[in-house]
Amino acid sequence: xxxxxxxxxxxxxxxxxxxISSPRLMILSQLMMTSRLxxxxxxxxxxxxxxxxxxxDRLRQARRDPNDARLEVSLAVVMGTWENFPDIVNxxxxxxxxxxxxxxxxxxxxxxxxxxxxxIELGREARRKASDSPEVLTAASLLAYRLGQDSETMPWMVxxxxxxxxxxxxxxxxxxxxxxxxxxxxxxxxxxxxEAFSEARIPLHTAAPFLKMPMTRLLVSQPLYNERERDPxxxxxxxxxxxxxxxxxxxxxxxxxADITSLLLLAELDLLPVLxxxxxxxxxxxxxxxxxLIESQSCRFHQPSRIAGAKSFESSSSITLFARSSHRxxxxxxxxxxxxxxxxxxxxxxxxxxxx
Numbered sequence: 001x002x003x004x005x006x007x008x009x010x011x012x013x014x015x016x017x018x019x020i021s022s023p024r025l026m027i028l029s030q031l032m033m034t035s036r037l038x039x040x041x042x043x044x045x046x047x048x049x050x051x052x053x054x055x056x057d058r059l060r061q062a063r064r065d066p067n068d069a070r071l072e073v074s075l076a077v078v079m080g081t082w083e084n085f086p087d088i089v090n091x092x093x094x095x096x097x098x099x100x101x102x103x104x105x106x107x108x109x110x111x112x113x114x115x116x117x118x119x120i121e122l123g124r125e126a127r128r129k130a131s132d133s134p135e136v137l138t139a140a141s142l143l144a145y146r147l148g149q150d151s152e153t154m155p156w157m158v159x160x161x162x163x164x165x166x167x168x169x170x171x172x173x174x175x176x177x178x179x180x181x182x183x184x185x186x187x188x189x190x191x192x193x194x195e196a197f198s199e200a201r202i203p204l205h206t207a208a209p210f211l212k213m214p215m216t217r218l219l220v221s222q223p224l225y226n227e228r229e230r231d232p233x234x235x236x237x238x239x240x241x242x243x244x245x246x247x248x249x250x251x252x253x254x255x256x257x258a259d260i261t262s263l264l265l266l267a268e269l270d271l272l273p274v275l276x277x278x279x280x281x282x283x284x285x286x287x288x289x290x291x292x293l294i295e296s297q298s299c300r301f302h303q304p305s306r307i308a309g310a311k312s313f314e315s316s317s318s319i320t321l322f323a324r325s326s327h328r329x330x331x332x333x334x335x336x337x338x339x340x341x342x343x344x345x346x347x348x349x350x351x352x353x354x355x356x
Contacts, residue, residue, distance in 0.1 A: 033059060040071055047286070049079055064095060066103050073110065080289040085110045093118060101130035105139045112147060113297065120147050127156060134163040138170040204261050205291055214298035219261060220268045240265065254280040260291045 036055055043052035053075050059068045069092055076084045089111045096104060108122035123140045130136035137160035145153040161171040174182070190210055197207040208215045219238070226235040256279050258266070263284070266272045275282060 033063065033065075037065075037067055037071070044071065044074065049075060053079075066092070066095075066099055070103070070106070073106070077293060078286065078289055080292075082293065086114055089115065089118065096122065096125055101126040101133065101136045102139075104129070105136065105143065108143055112143065116147050120144065120149055120152075123147075124152075131159075132163060134160040134165075135170050137163065203259070205259075214295055215261060216264060216295060216298070219264050255283060256281075257283045257285075259285060260288050260295070263288070263292075264295075 036059055040052045040055040040059070043049075043055070052071070056068060056071050056075065059065070060072065069088060072084070072088060076082060076088070089107055092099065092107055096107075099107075104122045104126040108119045108126070111119035111122060120143075123143045126136055127140045137156050141153050141156035141160060144150075144156065157171065161169075161173050163169075164171040164173075193202070193207050193210040196202045197204070204215055204218060208218065211218075219240075222236050223238055226238070229235050256275070258275075263272075266275060
């Protein structure tokens with residue numbers, strides 16, 4: 001049943017002029033809510049973010065369902081409205097007894113940046129509800145480590161290791177020889193990533209996680225270190241632009257596309273206002289806000305002073321997610337469009353290793 005044709009039917013039955021019994025009306029209402037949520041998720045995945053948000057807002061006004069909150073979080077991440085995170089956590093805090101463990105860990109990841117006490121309590125609640133799940137225990141342990149709760153990090157990780165299946169568990173138990181072999185394999189993988197990055201075969205945001213450092217360190221911090229380093233041999237090459245790329249005449253260009261590395265550099269050099277005045281629109285890939293959120297969290301841990309620079313472009317009115325379609329040019333929200341997968345990995349714990 002299409003939602004457009006089902007809505008009048010639902011409104012007619014709600015007037016009391018139909019012979020549908022109350023239980024059936026409740027079932028119909030639940031089906032309508034589920035259909036609207038599925039439509040909102042579909043709009044989200046094809047990039048119609050504003051339309052998805054309108055449906056999601058109406059659903060949240062009509063009920064309290066964790067699936068609606070999940071979509072709200074996904075929309076906030078992609079659209080860059082991270083200031084909504086505290087409101088989401090505060091609203092869901094009262095419902096935490098009714099929420100499943102994995103969802104509580106998602107909320108805890110959000111709360112870790114602005115309310116550490118609630119974040120660790122949400123982690124503890126998830127651990128209590130799923131004390132026999134190695135996946136939940138692993139995620140809770142990593143969360144506790146991030147929040148500095150060492151007294152809970154190791155016991156939870158040890159319990160996750162005990163419960164993990166030997167073949168495909170989230171935590172693997174191994175001897176020292178195995179650890180050395182894994183470490184050597186990691187060195188080889190890192191070397192391969194460094195070679196691919198130096199040869200410009202992979203972008204910086206792909207290489208940075210393998211190098212275990214935020215992009216801001218490579219693009220912003222390292223140039224500052226180079227300025228202070230007197231020995232030229234100890235200075236690091238900064239990947240600002242490709243060496244064989246020529247200089248183009250940009251006079252007729254009114255719209256440009258900037259990836260996250262360009263935005264970080266522009267923010268550091270205070271050039272975003274200049275570009276905003278020069279170009280009609282700055283289009284950015286759909287993944288930019290997610291990458292920027294992860295980057296800002298890495299900066300909080302590694303280099304808190306770079307937070308303002310990493311977020312300064314967010315208020316620029318000329319920056320949009322992808323370019324507007326020509327036939328939707330006058331729509332005030334037509335710029336918020338996205339394509340591609342969304343960010344389940346943001347909340348997915350990596351595999352861990354314990355040593356016997």
